[in-house]
Amino acid sequence: MTAIVNDQVDEKKRRWLIVTTSAAGAAAAAGVAGPFLMSWFPSARALAAGAPVEVPIDKLELGQQITVEWRGKPIWVLRRTKEMLDGLEKVDPVLVDPESKASEQPTYVSGRARSIKPEYFICEGVCTHLGCSPTLKKEIGAASDMGADWPGGYYCPCHNSRFDLAARVFKGSPAPANLKIPPHRYQTDAVVVIGEDTKGA
Numbered sequence: 001m002t003a004i005v006n007d008q009v010d011e012k013k014r015r016w017l018i019v020t021t022s023a024a025g026a027a028a029a030a031g032v033a034g035p036f037l038m039s040w041f042p043s044a045r046a047l048a049a050g051a052p053v054e055v056p057i058d059k060l061e062l063g064q065q066i067t068v069e070w071r072g073k074p075i076w077v078l079r080r081t082k083e084m085l086d087g088l089e090k091v092d093p094v095l096v097d098p099e100s101k102a103s104e105q106p107t108y109v110s111g112r113a114r115s116i117k118p119e120y121f122i123c124e125g126v127c128t129h130l131g132c133s134p135t136l137k138k139e140i141g142a143a144s145d146m147g148a149d150w151p152g153g154y155y156c157p158c159h160n161s162r163f164d165l166a167a168r169v170f171k172g173s174p175a176p177a178n179l180k181i182p183p184h185r186y187q188t189d190a191v192v193v194i195g196e197d198t199k200g201a
Contacts, residue, residue, distance in 0.1 A: 051195070057120060058190035065136050067125060070194045074125035074133055075182060077192065080118070084138070084165045087151050088112045095168045097178055103168075105181035106197060114166045114181055122184050122192065123167045129175040132158035138165070154179070 053070045055077055060066065065078040089112060092098040100114055108116060115121050125133050134154040137146050144150045146162075153170075154163040162170040167179035183197040 053194045054187065055192050055194060056190060057192055060120075063138060065138075068194065070182060075194050076121070076123050076125045076136070078121040078123075078136070078165070080113075080121055080165060083140075084152060085113060085118055087140070088164060088166055091151050091164050091168075091170075094171055095164065096171055096173070096176075098168060100168065100178050103178040103180070105178075106183050108197070109181050112166060114168070114178075116184070116186065120192065121166065122181065122194065124180040124182055126179070127156040127158065127161055127175055128169070128177045128179060129156065129159055129161050129173075132156050134161065134163060134179075 050071050053068055053075070055066070055068050057077060057079070060077070060079040062079055062081045063084070065076055067074045067076055069075065092112070097103055098112070100110065105114065113121070114123075127134055134156040137144055137150065137155045138152045139145075139150075140152045141148050141150060144152070146155060151164060153165050154167060156162070156173075156175065159174045161173035161175035163173075163175070163179060164170070167181075169175045169178050182194055184192055184194045185197045187193050
């Protein structure tokens with residue numbers, strides 16, 4: 001008895017196999033390419049971390065400091081008193097860079113007060129020595145725990161760097177430069193925007 005062999009190919013079945021195999025291959029390629037392409041775009045969290053921060057300042061009392069975060073760094077906003085501002089000139093002779101010529105700061109905050117509005121001081125709270133965060137020691141002289149000649153300012157407990165109330169570094173400190181001033185602008189008299197300016201940093 002002879003076996004009968006059917007040489008006919010089922011075209012419908014062939015097309016169906018080609019389509020399903022192609023679809024499976026495309027899905028696999030998309031699965032691999034998707035995460036790769038998404039890695040090119042920063043996440044919402046990453047975008048938010050570098051985004052400007054609006055800070056209300058109208059409730060700040062004289063002598064009060066608040067800390068906000070911008071790009072993972074502490075940013076200080078200090079409302080200085082007249083006494084604090086008057087004391088800035090007196091410490092010039094004992095500062096490394098009293099005019100902030102070698103410091104990282106926007107050009108529009110030059111001068112002794114290092115601010116757009118002298119009453120409000122805005123600064124990165126990161127020591128220029130090894131990145132510790134200094135502490136505000138605003139009490140002056142005998143009222144402070146820094147010694148009778150302390151004019152008020154910032155003290156870094158990590159390695160004893162000292163800065164005045166405009167974050168200018170005192171001579172003899174390990175910190176090589178004044179604390180950095182971030183770009184900022186006043187949106188209104190009551191709100192400052194950290195991380196953004198209209199004049200160019």
